[in-house]
Amino acid sequence: MINEISGRELKSASLAQLNEYCNELRNEIIETVSKCGGHLSSNLGAVELTVALHRVFDFPKDKLIFDVGHQCYTHKLLSGRAKVFHTLRKRGGLSGFPKHSESEYDCYDTGHAGTSISAAIGFAKARDLKGEDYSVIALVGDGSFNNGLIYEALNSIKILDSRILIILNDNGMSISPTVGGMHDILGKIKEAPTGAEVFEHFGLTYRGVVNGNDLGALLPALEEAKELLKRGSVLLHVVTKKGQGYPFSECAPLLTHGVSPSAPKREYCSALGEELCALAETHPGIVAVTAAMTDNLGLRPFFEKFPDRAFDVGICEEHASVLCASLAAGGMKPYYAIYSTFLERAFDEIIHDICAQNLPVTLCIDRAGVSGADGETHQGVFDLSYLSFIPNLTVAIPKDIGEFRSMLRLSADCPSPLAIRYPREGTEGEISDIEIGKFEVLHSTLSDIVLLAAGERCLNIAWEVRERALREGFDVGIVNARFLRPLDEELLRSLPHRYVFTIEDNALIGGLGDGVTRFYRRVGSSKQVKCFGYEDRFLPHGEPRELMELFGLSAEAIYKEVRAAHEGR
């Protein structure tokens, strides 16, 4: 374990000592991430920058806001959390992202891209209104600089007359390589900093380009920025090397962006890439869109095979949605692959552009349900809720990777918007013919009880509940509730069971359970419906299985209710 260093030591250390300390930090991060998983290359790139910030500024009095937040490991190690750093991303341990509940050094929680400059402005205004005196710093990567929220914030710096320091950590990568017009501007500036005039229009004094892996250059640059900050807002342009100091990571920053502690099982995203490639052969209208997540979503094969029909627009979830809508309006068949939690950013566009116009866009929603070690800001437990009420939209939940493939094949000729949501990992399965809005009875029984489960994880729980029931001498039916919209009303109507249990890997409010309950209410049924999903709270980080059990989806707890129903209690 790394030695805890005090703020005082950091402030008085020599440059050589600081460099030595950066090496120790780097080793600690590599060691911990190899055990706990996490973001490796972005953290390795930001070691010197974070050390320099802690040297020059006074945290937690001064406020440091990390955009996205995945590059905060050095900050955690420097703010009293070295002793518990080995608990990183484990249930009950340190979060992989800034968490105010964890330390006062984390003044603002992040996880999604683009919020840091807005947040810095808010702190700066609050400071000025309260007559306080501290510096506010937004540390933002060039990948986030494509995001609309960043632009909205930049645009309002003058309006709000706030003094903030923006550190642009330019490593030329978001998760995939950074792309776009702003990237070109930054490139030009790197060649000739006089081109930085555009930032002056936004009320920023520009300084750069500084080598962000060189403390000797960084420290004076930060000192100067701190001085400038007394008079107005500053943009300090720093270039760092993602994965600095770790040969494997330097060579392949993409592969080490997020590191899993163990080898993954079969992933849904691989099937997405395979199926889209196959379908695209016979469907010339098919195009694929991603917001800087080509690899994580399995789209690499499609991008290689159909480069003209594959679009990575950078971290721009909203633009990607409107692009899909208009591609569809123009006669194409777009597939928009995205993580469940990031799709929240495109909520308005799903309603306003895709569904209100009833355009045939397919949303491929990965990392749905609890997603695990990344915690609150990355759980995909709201999508069934926020998609449940959008007119014209079909919402499908495959029971395994085979059924996911079948749904993708079905989607190719679907004339209206379709969302398919799935977790990261799963098992293969059969290809089958699927009809929109039709559930599948997996186990039929004359007992009083039927379990309607959505998706592989929940069906696994359902089978486990049935095992327990069989051991105690009774049986339960199991239905694959593979569509949230439309529900299979015919099947719901015909179920002979008195007790209907729903199980979903989603918040309990607004999902499948509420839909089934609504149906039975509407038809005046006397069935008893019992619903299982997640509690009404934000779910912290931990192993998916662990989180499921803790927050609402434990086979044991569900079985208890099943048995009570069986006994007529």
Added chain:
Amino acid sequence: MINEISGRELKSASLAQLNEYCNELRNEIIETVSKCGGHLSSNLGAVELTVALHRVFDFPKDKLIFDVGHQCYTHKLLSGRAKVFHTLRKRGGLSGFPKHSESEYDCYDTGHAGTSISAAIGFAKARDLKGEDYSVIALVGDGSFNNGLIYEALNSIKILDSRILIILNDNGMSISPTVGGMHDILGKIKEAPTGAEVFEHFGLTYRGVVNGNDLGALLPALEEAKELLKRGSVLLHVVTKKGQGYPFSECAPLLTHGVSPSAPKREYCSALGEELCALAETHPGIVAVTAAMTDNLGLRPFFEKFPDRAFDVGICEEHASVLCASLAAGGMKPYYAIYSTFLERAFDEIIHDICAQNLPVTLCIDRAGVSGADGETHQGVFDLSYLSFIPNLTVAIPKDIGEFRSMLRLSADCPSPLAIRYPREGTEGEISDIEIGKFEVLHSTLSDIVLLAAGERCLNIAWEVRERALREGFDVGIVNARFLRPLDEELLRSLPHRYVFTIEDNALIGGLGDGVTRFYRRVGSSKQVKCFGYEDRFLPHGEPRELMELFGLSAEAIYKEVRAAHEGR
């Protein structure tokens, strides 16, 4: 009524004839808007520009996409809809926004700001992939140019290698005067067009500044742009005068942005301004935030009285949310006033920034429920659904303006996120003490039936239903269901009635009815719950009352069910 002009006539007319025709169009728009309501000044400003576009391009083969879409009246008059223009914004008549279902000349529906450039890129890509040949034009106001979605799209023009024509209609106004860094850039360019280099970085050939109310200047500029468009993307910077040709509108474009056909009743937004001003005297932490809607939301008095504590960030709904979250994290008490439909744009930030951090931001959600004449893209019928499942959030629905005032007073010391949703118009009412999560029994009765209604409109319906019941000799209870989150479980548990009816001015899926049903399901109650709200479809334009009756909230239809329940059927 204006004479319908054919495309051929328009293409062969002399400049003098075109100018004469612009006068006729302008008169037609003024006359119709004065009868039907609608957007006056933005449409008057865009008459020449639209005529010139129709002269130079070939619609519907070429594609014209209006940002926001409220400036499309001339386009409608020029594309075969002059004869029905008098039906503008009336139920069953022409929409005030582009509607593909209305005309093939409207290739893409809009309503919210910032989508046009993304949409243009999508059409251009579809065109190229399909080997078609047409021009794609995005017509966007400078107000939208602050929006993050615009920036995301600009940023991807190079990536996507698309050829589009962006016409920047610069009138220096969004709804309130345009503000921000981009505004400054545009101002600099107007002084010296050489400053337009920033657009070149984004892959755009810049041309301008052209007087957009002068056909003599516009026509050659558009011809040139059309030529340039063969080789790449073009930004044509046009300056128009909002309200051009209508003295009253030219002087006061703000007042004529949206025009109502008759004088409004009492508005909730006035109470917001009054209460916030009063509260701010005793609560130094209170600040107000708006996204370019100061007047429409009633915030003008606050902006005048507390200029340092009032922030208009332009059409940046997301940035406004994060700004509120961080102002709260910095110790302030922010109020974010916004229309229900536009808050959809900030959905992710409500979850990720405000509620996940449990920050004491108050969302003042105006135009909730059906909002009427603006149609599909402006109805506020999803907010109860999309707020229902967000942890840490309280959601309140006042029964009248007095109760709204009471809730605002309550909010001032509320330590967690609070949303208050209300329609535009209402009646005053008493100030009272309100406890979070407590319903109010308005009429108690021993009958079998109780109506739980949320908000003034629905309570009015409930009283009307009771009137009908009384006339037929029975009574029903009435409860003011003023909190969606948390529900008043104690009251729900204690209701003696066998039939519980819920009435809400929101989509039926995911709102109050589902919440009440969920509660009774959870406690295993045998109550019969019947729910009334809007059907699962997008609601077109029309008078609010008319739409309510047509799509789910008719006192007559509800009474029918009430009587059936009373009769035990």
